[in-house]
Amino acid sequence: MHILDDTDRAILHYLQEDATLKTRELAARLNLSYTPVYERVRRLEKEGIIKKYVALIDREKVGKKLMVFCNIALKEHSLAMGEKFVEAIMAIPEVLECFNISGDYDFLLKILVNDMPEYQRFLMQKLGSLENIGSTHSLFVMGEIKNQSEIQVVQSRD
Structure with missing residues (x-):
């Protein structure tokens, strides 16, 4: 580092x-x-400390009014099936972020869509078409309290 x-x-x-x-x-x-x-x-x-430069978009002004966090549990935990799942998720534009997590679920997805009917279509047609999903659990964002992109860089204590 x-x-x-x-x-x-x-x-x-x-x-x-x-x-x-x-x-x-x-x-x-x-x-x-x-x-x-x-x-x-x-x-x-x-050195990769600055990864890239981006424009932050107001999601609501471009029609993405519904933010959903979706927990995913896989049916099978083999390396091949996990890689296949990750490859499929990377190709889905509604998924903004994907985290491999511990606990009752294997992955946490951050999803943006226009509204509830669009999320239902997304869930049934896109996530539902992935073969290794055992279960999903959706959490709907009712309001954003803090949404910050800046990482505070503090002095290292080595």
Whole structure:
């Protein structure tokens, strides 16, 4: 793991706040010259600390009003069946996130759809068509309390 200094952490903070910032703007905020800031950003990208730059979309303004967390239990726990399930999930656009979890279920999916009828179609036609699903349990989001994408980068204590 790369040890991040205060400048690296500041760069990450500013870019998470606004990924459209140009290197010159970042340098001005950090009170540094262009070249060292440019080199630090490139290093953070090369090391995979900065994975990619994205635009965050207001889901409701694009018609995705229903957010569902769906727990999935598989019927069979072989490596081949697990890989087949993951490959199928990766191809379903309504699934925004998928986590392999412990406990009573094997996977947790975060799903966005327009409304309940669309979720029912999704459940029956897409998830229902996957052969290794033993059971599902859906949780419907009634309201978002906190939805944050910024990761607070703190000093490592090694």
